[in-house]
Amino acid sequence: MTTNDEYALQVLQETGKLTADKISEALAAKRREGQTPLDWLVEQGAVSEEEVLGTLAEQFGMPFATIDGDDIPEEVAKLLDGETAHRYCAVPLQDDGDSVMVAICDPANYDAQDAIRYKLGKNAEFVVVPSVDVKRLLGKLYPTAFDPNATDTRDDLVSQRKEMEVDSSEEGDAPVIRLVSLILMDACKMKASDIHLEPMEKHFRVRFRIDGALREMDEPPKRLQGAIISRVKLMANMDLSERRIPQDGRIQIKMSERELDLRVSTVPTNFGESIVMRILDKQNLSLGLPQLGFLSDDQAKFERLIGLPDGVILVTGPTGSGKTTTLYACLGQINRPDKKLITVEDPVEYQMSGINQVQVNRAVGLDFSAALRSILRQAPNIVMIGEIRDHETAEIAMEAALTGHLVFSTLHTNDAPSAVTRLTDIGIKPFLVASALRAAMAQRLVRAICEKCRVEHIPTDRERKMLGTMSKNADSMKMFKGAGCPVCKTGYKGRKGLFEIFTVDDTVQRLIFDKAPVTTLRARVREMGMRTLREDGMLKVAAGMTTLEEVLRVTMGDED
Numbered sequence: 001m002t003t004n005d006e007y008a009l010q011v012l013q014e015t016g017k018l019t020a021d022k023i024s025e026a027l028a029a030k031r032r033e034g035q036t037p038l039d040w041l042v043e044q045g046a047v048s049e050e051e052v053l054g055t056l057a058e059q060f061g062m063p064f065a066t067i068d069g070d071d072i073p074e075e076v077a078k079l080l081d082g083e084t085a086h087r088y089c090a091v092p093l094q095d096d097g098d099s100v101m102v103a104i105c106d107p108a109n110y111d112a113q114d115a116i117r118y119k120l121g122k123n124a125e126f127v128v129v130p131s132v133d134v135k136r137l138l139g140k141l142y143p144t145a146f147d148p149n150a151t152d153t154r155d156d157l158v159s160q161r162k163e164m165e166v167d168s169s170e171e172g173d174a175p176v177i178r179l180v181s182l183i184l185m186d187a188c189k190m191k192a193s194d195i196h197l198e199p200m201e202k203h204f205r206v207r208f209r210i211d212g213a214l215r216e217m218d219e220p221p222k223r224l225q226g227a228i229i230s231r232v233k234l235m236a237n238m239d240l241s242e243r244r245i246p247q248d249g250r251i252q253i254k255m256s257e258r259e260l261d262l263r264v265s266t267v268p269t270n271f272g273e274s275i276v277m278r279i280l281d282k283q284n285l286s287l288g289l290p291q292l293g294f295l296s297d298d299q300a301k302f303e304r305l306i307g308l309p310d311g312v313i314l315v316t317g318p319t320g321s322g323k324t325t326t327l328y329a330c331l332g333q334i335n336r337p338d339k340k341l342i343t344v345e346d347p348v349e350y351q352m353s354g355i356n357q358v359q360v361n362r363a364v365g366l367d368f369s370a371a372l373r374s375i376l377r378q379a380p381n382i383v384m385i386g387e388i389r390d391h392e393t394a395e396i397a398m399e400a401a402l403t404g405h406l407v408f409s410t411l412h413t414n415d416a417p418s419a420v421t422r423l424t425d426i427g428i429k430p431f432l433v434a435s436a437l438r439a440a441m442a443q444r445l446v447r448a449i450c451e452k453c454r455v456e457h458i459p460t461d462r463e464r465k466m467l468g469t470m471s472k473n474a475d476s477m478k479m480f481k482g483a484g485c486p487v488c489k490t491g492y493k494g495r496k497g498l499f500e501i502f503t504v505d506d507t508v509q510r511l512i513f514d515k516a517p518v519t520t521l522r523a524r525v526r527e528m529g530m531r532t533l534r535e536d537g538m539l540k541v542a543a544g545m546t547t548l549e550e551v552l553r554v555t556m557g558d559e560d
Contacts (some may be wrong), residue, residue, distance in 0.1 A: 002515055012055060026046075049130055051430055053105065064129060065134050067137075076095050077091070077142075079095060085530065088104070088115060089106065089371060091103045091141065096411065098122065100120050100125070101402045103125050104127075113126060114177055118466070123491075162201075177231060180232060183195065187277075192327070193209050194277065195275075197229065197274065199273070202268075204219055206219060211447045225272055229266075229273050233249070234252060238264070246268070247266045251277070262280070263310075263349075265277075292325070293540070294499060295539060298536070301501055302441065302499075306334055309406065311401050311406060311436060312397055315443065316419050316442045319412070324410070328352065331343070331352060331384060331408075335355060341354070341355045341380060341382045342382075343356070343358065343384040343386070344372055347360075358375060368389065370392040372400070376405070383400060383406070386410065388423075391427035394426055397436075398428060398433070417521040439503045444498045446495060446496060446551060447492035448494045448496045449544065458479070466548060479548070496540065496546060498538055500533045504520075533554075537550075
């Protein structure tokens with residue numbers, strides 16, 4: 001019934017249309033040759049075709065309808081030739097100039113959708129329709145598409161032969177198109193943040209980064225390596241003929257009612273081009289500060305900081321520690337009609353309503369510093385800079401903070417107090433840092449324990465020792481871990497942040513002005529009550545949010 005019946009059965013089970021027992025019965029049943037378990041279930045009346053297609057249409061973000069097609073204009077029907085329409089079981093319904101609405105009966109068939117767009121030469125919007133309706137329309141609109149008695153002139157025969165050659169080449173590529181679509185579908189379903197396609201000497205490795213950890217997936221045949229890489233590069237509008245230098249591209253897709261933006265990067269390696277696709281899911285924009293993993297006191301402190309009228313607030317950490325997500329959560333919290341917000345980003349990862357976002361374009365001279373100088377003339381209240389990388393950008397940010405702007409940005413440092421050292425290292429005068437900096441927050445991401453399979457865990461002697469000052473309460477403290485279940489596979493699902501918030505008071509300002517070493521700054525803010533990343537992690541272990549192993553994995557360099 002569909003090109004991915006396994007996925008369809010899983011969706012039908014998750015939505016309650018079918019039970020696991022019924023699916024098992026279909027898998028074990030004696031079926032006719034070529035009959036799939038889903039076809040058997042429909043034949044047995046366990047589920048109707050309308051229920052199957054309606055559920056899949058909802059998953060793929062497409063409308064579902066039944067149609068009669070009596071009013072389809074002839075010029076619209078001619079947008080697709082009969083052979084293509086029959087091959088892909090598709091009928092054009094409406095043409096509004098920019099796009100064509102097309103009826104299909106298999107929303108999971110991505111290669112058919114790509115082929116239809118190619119044939120139309122324009123965008124297509126698909127509506128899912130029962131197969132009986134589509135076949136009735138095919139018979140009505142294209143009655144002689146495959147009539148063996150139809151007569152053809154020589155020119156018609158030549159034209160038809162050429163079209164068949166083109167179609168046969170497309171059919172040869174169809175497995176690769178379908179395979180790439182399935183990889184993207186699986187990554188979306190498993191909520192991966194990155195897809196890694198890595199050519200090795202004797203195999204072609206596919207890995208997904210899920211909750212920060214790479215997980216190997218089923219490998220496609222090595223012989224398909226070139227075709228898969230070419231398909232991804234084609235989708236990302238890259239130069240297919242260039243294999244010697246790195247390339248960057250972008251893919252925008254809609255899957256299961258989720259709009260995904262894939263940032264694609266290729267790098268030439270010994271055995272072919274390695275591809276990484278970073279998945280930017282717009283659903284992450286719905287994250288608020290509470291969902292990031294703040295404890296109540298840290299959240300109250302951070303909300304007070306982002307509510308300040310001016311100053312610089314920095315989020316620090318290595319690549320992949322969630323800095324951008326935190327900044328977007330901040331912007332979402334303070335985005336109000338009476339405030340003007342402008343961002344300078346490279347790239348603009350998520351489009352946010354009500355915020356002016358500027359994309360850096362170094363090819364035309366629009367780097368962070370040039371963009372920042374220009375947007376300050378736009379009289380913003382709040383400015384977000386994707387990253388402070390050089391002296392000029394940092395200096396403009398500091399001066400903007402001193403002239404009444406609230407500035408958010410990121411730095412690459414290991415802890416929060418080191419942000420001061422980093423700023424002075426790139427040439428910012430200590431008095432500017434002391435006057436403009438309001439706070440720096442270091443963060444890391446740890447995997448959260450799966451709620452479905454969370455079980456109580458008694459700390460071992462080694463774990464009690466690692467708990468440090470909390471070990472005296474280890475006997476009475478409850479710890480948890482994930483046992484592993486079909487939902488999570490690993491005992492972990494999702495991620496939470498660990499935070500270290502360094503605030504600047506009058507004493508810290510004086511220390512910065514006097515060029516005090518970072519150890520002195522750290523000692524002062526510890527006296528003020530700042531928790532280190534490891535201490536914040538230990539509290540989250542005690543709260544049952546994550547495990548001790550996760551905290552130690554990302555905070556191994558912290559001082560106890």
